[in-house]
Amino acid sequence: MHGLLPPHVGTLGSQIARRRRALEGMADDFHRYAFLRELQDSNEVLFHALVQSDLPRMLPLVYTPTVGEGCERFSDIWRRPRGLFLSYPNRNRIADILADPALDRVKVIVVSDGERILGLGDQGAGGMGIPIGKLALYTACAGIHPAEVLPILLDVGTDNVARREDPLYVGWRNPRIRGPEYDAFVEAFVAAVADRFPGVLLQWEDFAGRNAYDLLDRYRDRLLSFNDDIQGTAATATGTLLAAIRRTGEPLAQQRIVLFGAGAAGSGVAEMLVRAMMAAGLDEAAARSRIWAVDRDGLILSNIPRLPAQQVPLAHDPAEVTGWTLTDARIGLYDTVVNVKPTVLIGASGQMGAFGEPVVRAMAAGCAAPVIFPLSNPVSRAEAHPADLLAWTDGRALVGTGSPFGVAGVTQVNNVYIFPGVGLGALAAQASRVTDGMFMAAAETLGTLGGAADGSLLPPIEQLRAVALTIAVAVAAQAVRDSVATAPAAEMTAEAIAGRMWEAVYD
Template sequence: MPPHVGTLEAQIERRRRALDALPDDFHRYIFLRELQDSNEILFQALVQSDLPHMLPLVYTPTVGEGCRRFSEIWRKARGLFISWPNRDRIEHMLANPAFDRVKVIVVSDGERILGLGDQGAGGMGIPIGKLALYTACAGIHPGEVLPILLDAGTDNAALRDDPLYVGWRHARVRGEDYDGFVDQFVEVVAQRWPHVVLQWEDFAGANAWKLLDRYRTMLPSFNDDIQGTAATAVGTLMAAVRRVGSPLQDQRIVMFGFGAAGAGIADLLVRAMVEDGASEAQARAAIWPVDCMGLVMAGQDGLSPAQRRYARRAQDIASWGCASDAAPSLAQVVRHVGATVLVGTSGQPGAFSEEVIRAMASGTAQPIVFPLSNPISHCEAHPVDVQAWSEGRAIIGTGSPFAVEGITQVNNVYVFPGLGLGVLAARASQVTDEMFLAAARTIAGMNSNGPLLPPIERLRDVALEVACAVSQGAGGPDRAEIAAVMWQAQYQGGPIRL
């Protein structure tokens, strides 16, 4: 060994130089994943030293490619893969003493990864990335988090045929067998860790709602795609309407892509408007849901319970003069409603066309446009185009990061780390809708000038403030106590490897 004794700061600089020398973000993602597996303290110290630079590499948008090519870049096991053939061994697998300290679990079945669809076992990239941010932003010790992939097979034939694929090579298990598989998992988790925070990630729409409703009272459990997205979008929208100078309940909100995420945003918007004084009927009337077939109308086949809550009736559009045999298009809805807010969670690139944005800008001085779909290739509109088509008047929030001045990234990382920390601090038995609304109001009030949300470098402060709001609402400890338990990436008594 050389005689030099390196500080953590010197190690960060050495790794940063190596990272910057790589040819593209995907190779930087691989570099960081390998560093995480070899020296977690150094990995976290590097990430926390430059969150604006590191966040897109650790999570969106680069994690999408990481999931798609997960088997190709596989080096070392991280987290826990629970496959259908091992369903009778779940209790034994989770009993591993290495997991005794676990406080937060992020679990996926890989069926709906971002806008990329079924990635099977490659979906493990999402829990790994999310939990890295729990540590970086909320100070949850890396030994207290556990990423899990429930491998029920995949309907992605290309993956099943790939000789490098690391998952179970079988079509997806569905129906009662799938439900029983998840039941077994949750029952063991609840017995093993009664107070663990269980976060569901990237389950397909029908399963996402079903699992949320079934297990949210069994243990502190939430779905980030539904509830975390909702809290972040609603909080950012609160900040936007404050800038416009009109109340939330006075907005005319068109939501394009009304699956799990869209309906979750709508539900939290209604709760926020009711809390601000509107009736529930008034709040629901402010929201116009649109999917790829057009305006969601009552009586359409295949509507989910969430979609039926917001479906419009024939009398709502009687004066529009639209053809009776087809639902009005997005552009028609925007024009006839006089939309002031447009939110996209559709995963359909280019859906917010020039026609749509110009129609919106013609009816309101400052249109609020949130194309939230991830990754960038699935975003409903590029913010530069929205700026041009609105003549620079639009207030824009995107789900993916864009190097465009004045654009806010509406990223769930503003909510879920702090929410989890607050739930743990309060030892809450459930994650409630009130907690998500408290988180939304917290992030909405943290930045008065410039972008709608605080800068990325303040994410640790954001997590602490969200945790305080959640904890105090549940009768938990105050800010000082929560801040005292947030883990810092530093060596104790010399370099060590976790």
């Protein structure tokens, strides 16, 4: 090796410093994202050590908001294989593909079919950026060893014509498979995973609304699995709201909530808030009466034909809006806010700027400390910029956003506060399934952890490993109460769970 290498002996610390200097010299975050993806494929220990050395700086580069452009341009920067692309033409070979001995240690799978990537829609095979990014966070925050994670893209084609016609596109160039063929393909995948990886945790990610709910309902009792868009988003939003009302002093059961966007994420948030209000003493009818959901066709009322299944429980009786002051026959967000006088406004619509000045000022006129969460990702799909929300409420709003904006006092309501701890706790408990109670325990725990020094509602990003550990302990304890834990009690203590968290160091 003498002569081939310079005489300098590089430590992990000096390697981190060299890569950090290279990152800061780049023109924009997309090129930083591509650089980090290349580093992950060439030196996994160094990649994770770099990420863990500065979580506030690195998380926006390896996941939201930069991962959105990473998915859109995935084929441009694809260099080396990572994870598995299970394409529809190979539907009869899934078990053979999963049999690779290199996968023997897998404990966590994140899978997507690329149809609803953040607020960007169908990205086809480019959706692989989401499982890769989520699993990087599992390692960074929950200490899951890189050899124990597996990103998977179910490549069933894409209806994004621009992707299909791109000569560099790496996916299957076919319109998206749907219906019975799609269901049979996913069934073959689940059966193969269950056979190959007993006890594996499978996280469904960025599936379109109906598929998201159908797959969760179909497989949650067959695999240790959950849907992060539905359950993770719900728990994160609920936990952050619990933290907010601890600050305002107004009980959860007295909140009036308007939800804008009732797809998979928004409906999941609404259902968890209903359960949280019931736990706070309301009956189900009273809890539902305090949540008003607005979707693309306006306020969700029970007389709207062909409501999606997840929206039916959110619908109000048209008689309840009799006598409302309206500016339009279609009851949109503004009219809903004016008449409901909400204390909480949550956005999961993917519609940039939906929380405009008239809406926000109308809310602030009837609420001393409005809680406003524009949760849509990436930044280009956020319902409002937090600086505007603070300006339009004279600084009174408690603001939480899905992506980081760099505004002091604004909370990043990011699922990374929830899903790593839920996954770690479920694995530590050797749970047979992930229950709603486990997510509620995660949300309630998050709501008690306290905020950051800048006034935001959740702990600083630097503390995400400690947050994941705390939530994991609560989730494992709830798994015991829900009678789904099979691990010995000694393996579910904080010390035991911390002991299984991997650190990025050279062996």
